[in-house]
Amino acid sequence: MKIFRLCIFVLSALAAGPFGGLLSPARAQSLGGKSDLADLSLEELMQIPVHAASRYAQDMSEAPASVTIVTGRDIEAYGHRTLAEILASVPGFYMSYDRSYEYAGMRGFGRPGDFNTRILVLIDGVRTNDVIYNSSGLGTDFNIDVDLIDRIEVVRGPGSVLYGTNAFFAVVNVITKTGRDIDGGRLSVSAASFDTRKGSLSYGGPLRDRGEFLVSGSYCASDGPDLYFPAFDSPATNHGIAEGLDGERFGSYFGKVRYGEWRLGLALMDRDKSRPTASYETIFGNDRDKDLDRRFTADLSYRRELSGSGEAAAHFTFQDYAYEGYYFFPSEEDGDSSLPTLDVDHIRGEWWGIEAKLSGEIFARNRVTGGIEYRDNFKIKQQNYDEGMSVVYLDSRNNTKVTGVYAQHEIRFTEGLILNTGARYDHAEPLNEGNISPRVALILKPAEGTSLKFICGEAFRSPSAFELYYTDGGFTTKGNPDLAPERIRTYEAIVTRKLSDELQGKLAIYRYEIRDLITQYLDRGDSLLQYRNVDAIEANGFEVTFLGKAIGVVEGRLSYSYADARDSASHARLSNSPRHLATLGLVTPLVHGRARAAFEAQYVGARLTLDGNTAKAYAVANLNVTAAHLLGKLDVSAGVRNLFDTRYAYPVGEEFIQDALEADGRTIRVKCTYSF
Amino acid sequence: MKRNLPIILCLLAIPLLAAASARGGAIQDQEYDIKAAFIYNFAKFVEWPEENEAARSTFSIGILGNDPFGPAIDAAIADKTVEGKRIVIERFPDVGAMRRSGHPIDIVFIGALSADDLEAALEYIEYLPVLTIGETPDFCEKGGIINLVIWKNRIRIEINRAAAERAKLRISSKLLQLALRPDEKE
Numbered sequence: 001m002k003i004f005r006l007c008i009f010v011l012s013a014l015a016a017g018p019f020g021g022l023l024s025p026a027r028a029q030s031l032g033g034k035s036d037l038a039d040l041s042l043e044e045l046m047q048i049p050v051h052a053a054s055r056y057a058q059d060m061s062e063a064p065a066s067v068t069i070v071t072g073r074d075i076e077a078y079g080h081r082t083l084a085e086i087l088a089s090v091p092g093f094y095m096s097y098d099r100s101y102e103y104a105g106m107r108g109f110g111r112p113g114d115f116n117t118r119i120l121v122l123i124d125g126v127r128t129n130d131v132i133y134n135s136s137g138l139g140t141d142f143n144i145d146v147d148l149i150d151r152i153e154v155v156r157g158p159g160s161v162l163y164g165t166n167a168f169f170a171v172v173n174v175i176t177k178t179g180r181d182i183d184g185g186r187l188s189v190s191a192a193s194f195d196t197r198k199g200s201l202s203y204g205g206p207l208r209d210r211g212e213f214l215v216s217g218s219y220c221a222s223d224g225p226d227l228y229f230p231a232f233d234s235p236a237t238n239h240g241i242a243e244g245l246d247g248e249r250f251g252s253y254f255g256k257v258r259y260g261e262w263r264l265g266l267a268l269m270d271r272d273k274s275r276p277t278a279s280y281e282t283i284f285g286n287d288r289d290k291d292l293d294r295r296f297t298a299d300l301s302y303r304r305e306l307s308g309s310g311e312a313a314a315h316f317t318f319q320d321y322a323y324e325g326y327y328f329f330p331s332e333e334d335g336d337s338s339l340p341t342l343d344v345d346h347i348r349g350e351w352w353g354i355e356a357k358l359s360g361e362i363f364a365r366n367r368v369t370g371g372i373e374y375r376d377n378f379k380i381k382q383q384n385y386d387e388g389m390s391v392v393y394l395d396s397r398n399n400t401k402v403t404g405v406y407a408q409h410e411i412r413f414t415e416g417l418i419l420n421t422g423a424r425y426d427h428a429e430p431l432n433e434g435n436i437s438p439r440v441a442l443i444l445k446p447a448e449g450t451s452l453k454f455i456c457g458e459a460f461r462s463p464s465a466f467e468l469y470y471t472d473g474g475f476t477t478k479g480n481p482d483l484a485p486e487r488i489r490t491y492e493a494i495v496t497r498k499l500s501d502e503l504q505g506k507l508a509i510y511r512y513e514i515r516d517l518i519t520q521y522l523d524r525g526d527s528l529l530q531y532r533n534v535d536a537i538e539a540n541g542f543e544v545t546f547l548g549k550a551i552g553v554v555e556g557r558l559s560y561s562y563a564d565a566r567d568s569a570s571h572a573r574l575s576n577s578p579r580h581l582a583t584l585g586l587v588t589p590l591v592h593g594r595a596r597a598a599f600e601a602q603y604v605g606a607r608l609t610l611d612g613n614t615a616k617a618y619a620v621a622n623l624n625v626t627a628a629h630l631l632g633k634l635d636v637s638a639g640v641r642n643l644f645d646t647r648y649a650y651p652v653g654e655e656f657i658q659d660a661l662e663a664d665g666r667t668i669r670v671k672c673t674y675s676f
Numbered sequence: 677m678k679r680n681l682p683i684i685l686c687l688l689a690i691p692l693l694a695a696a697s698a699r700g701g702a703i704q705d706q707e708y709d710i711k712a713a714f715i716y717n718f719a720k721f722v723e724w725p726e727e728n729e730a731a732r733s734t735f736s737i738g739i740l741g742n743d744p745f746g747p748a749i750d751a752a753i754a755d756k757t758v759e760g761k762r763i764v765i766e767r768f769p770d771v772g773a774m775r776r777s778g779h780p781i782d783i784v785f786i787g788a789l790s791a792d793d794l795e796a797a798l799e800y801i802e803y804l805p806v807l808t809i810g811e812t813p814d815f816c817e818k819g820g821i822i823n824l825v826i827w828k829n830r831i832r833i834e835i836n837r838a839a840a841e842r843a844k845l846r847i848s849s850k851l852l853q854l855a856l857r858p859d860e861k862e
Binding site: 045046181501589 | 710721789
């Protein structure tokens with residue numbers, strides 16, 4: 001609480017600023033590294049490399065997909081704390097949280113029981129979905145602290161053509177900050193609702209004249225809210241109240257060094273999260289139900305620009321994922337919950353991979369990209385046993401090897417007509433599974449500021465080791481070794497138009513056809529959960545997005561998405577599939593540009609739960625105010641999430657007795673960052 | 677923690693009220709920290725006409741239209757002076773606001789304005805003793821004095837000497853030498 005009081009004090013100082021003269025230019029102090037630039041001569045200034053801000057935007061107008069860019073500056077302005085909070089603000093995305101993990105839904109698809117297997121998450125271009133669940137942590141279990149994100153490229157549509165499995169609905173490429181971006185040290189402390197306190201320290205800068213380095217560590221502890229679950233409202237289960245059962249602690253450590261063309265990145269995330277929901281029929285109210293996750297990634301990459309705008313790149317990665325789950329079940333013999341049996345999930349996945357990529361112009365107007373990737377998932381270990389390994393229900397060890405080759409060709413008939421074709425072939429051993437993923441895109445630019453894209457593509461997802469092999473001896477789940485890859489074909493048309501100098505509009509219309517979708521089923525015969533290739537699904541929808549500036553200074557985005565996803569055979573609507581989504585985001589400068597206020601609102605339409613009930617539609621609003629360079633070197637960010645304390649619930653998977661779990665109400669956070 | 681919420685909300689409201697006078701916005705990027713340093717440096721290599729200097733204790737830099745610098749430029753030049761004068765930064769959403777303010781301006785940075793607005797702005801400023809700095813490809817062709825261009829991933833400058841003469845500004849030969857020469861561009 002001391003940190004919290006400190007933050008209140010700093011916030012008061014910020015609020016007093018405009019009136020007390022604390023922020024007048026004469027008193028504001030120099031900015032450390034940045035003010036030093038003004039001391040350089042013009043000749044020296046002319047030697048500093050810069051990257052034109054428009055470069056990414058230019059690329060996006062020709063990218064064969066619908067892309068959304070989120071910058072580190074946006075993340076800071078809106079005060080987003082997790083990748084999940086960032087994705088919730090991206091058009092077409094919606095989130096669910098079951099108090100263990102965050103799950104992303106996209107364009108009407110958010111299968112309950114799916115561990116984010118259909119969205120590929122890359123960090124600095126390297127795949128991070130693990131080899132057990134094929135998931136990536138989108139919540140507090142994400143590999144890196146979101147403050148280290150320079151920008152995120154969210155690419156909708158099938159990405160298997162370049163990335164293979166998991167790039168089914170979207171690819172989320174997270175690009176981290178560099179040492180030069182930090183340039184010095186940053187110490188940050190924050191306090192938030194539910195006794196959440198977090199600290200982080202980063203240090204980075206140039207390394208001689210050809211490189212740069214960055215090291216960072218962060219740690220967060222939270223007691224979590226007390227929760228009420230109506231499904232457990234009986235005297236035996238504390239009237240459904242879970243007190244102090246939603247706490248978590250997590251830390252992440254990140255290091256990155258670049259020297260010339262070489263770059264080495266290391267990231268470690270460790271999280272300990274209590275599970276208050278009594279999912280998988282564990283004993284309600286037990287404070288030892290927990291999920292422990294650890295993700296480690298190391299990647300060494302080489303990138304070199306070739307003459308004629310070509311590029312050669314290669315990387316080697318080693319990654320390690322560990323999960324330990326503690327589940328307390330009523331004892332078999334007497335059913336007396338005072339003597340619970342501890343069931344343990346012990347999961348470990350280790351893999352390494354190597355990829356080489358070459359791109360360049362081979363003839364005039366013809367650009368070719370080709371690459372080869374090999375991944376050796378050498379350790380896929382899933383164990384489930386009673387405490388002390390007194391009874392072992394599962395001891396599954398596998399390994400898989402994946403080879404992928406891909407090529408993409410872009411031909412520019414004229415400046416306004418581009419044809420982009422590509423395909424990738426993936427072969428997985430020992431299942432002897434082959435997958436071809438083609439994509440064709442036609443891009444037209446009939447006039448300045450207008451682009452039209454027509455895209456048709458296919459993608460696949462191989463079943464995860466969890467879906468194939470996980471079985472816990474007849475308690476909750478059984479495997480299905482006969483699972484086949486699921487496949488998707490998509491058709492999409494995108495129109496982007498500059499409506500004025502400061503306003504851009506985008507319309508995307510799409511149709512998705514999925515077959516052999518892997519879905520979690522509850523076998524009524526033995527009451528066990530199992531994944532099966534059963535569903536064929538069709539989805540049609542569109543998204544409208546406006547991006548730009550209003551009244552000169554307010555930066556904003558507004559989007560509406562419509563998605564109609566149905567079972568192809570029965571035409572029944574899918575569960576956890578909102579038909580309507582809308583987002584609004586506004587950032588306005590305050591106090592002559594020294595502070596910013598960011599407001600966002602998200603509307604998620606009604607979603608069906610697995611029990612056929614409706615999780616009602618809701619709108620939530622968040623407000624965050626940031627002030628930079630207070631007293632020279634202090635940045636302060638203060639925000640309220642769920643401003644109007646809206647009550648709403650997320651549909652959850654078959655492993656829960658409840659079919660929906662209520663989300664947090666209004667919460668606040670104050671964060672102070674000191675630069676040195 | 678809930679007890680503190682009303683206090684927090686009130687505190688949040690205060691900066692919002694102060695927003696009534698807000699100007700500017702920003703894309704924060706190393707690019708603009710460097711450009712801010714360029715602008716400060718130009719002040720050392722340009723001479724303003726004597727009558728413009730009389731009885732003023734401040735040196736004024738205006739940012740017209742979209743402000744790509746954000747608070748960084750205020751902080752970067754906070755403890756700097758030009759010939760002993762304190763530097764002040766003023767932000768104007770459009771040329772009308774600049775005209776209405778009636779403040780004397782020494783340097784004006786013109787960010788992303790539409791082609792029409794840029795021409796209107798330059799037309800108004802053309803014969804005033806104001807150093808115009810821009811960053812659009814044809815800024816000098818349209819009558820601006822110094823253009824910041826990105827050339828081979830470096831920031832370089834283009835100078836329109838005729839425009840400088842019209843504004844009665846004297847640009848030092850050192851600055852002229854640093855300008856990107858037409859033959860370099862080929």
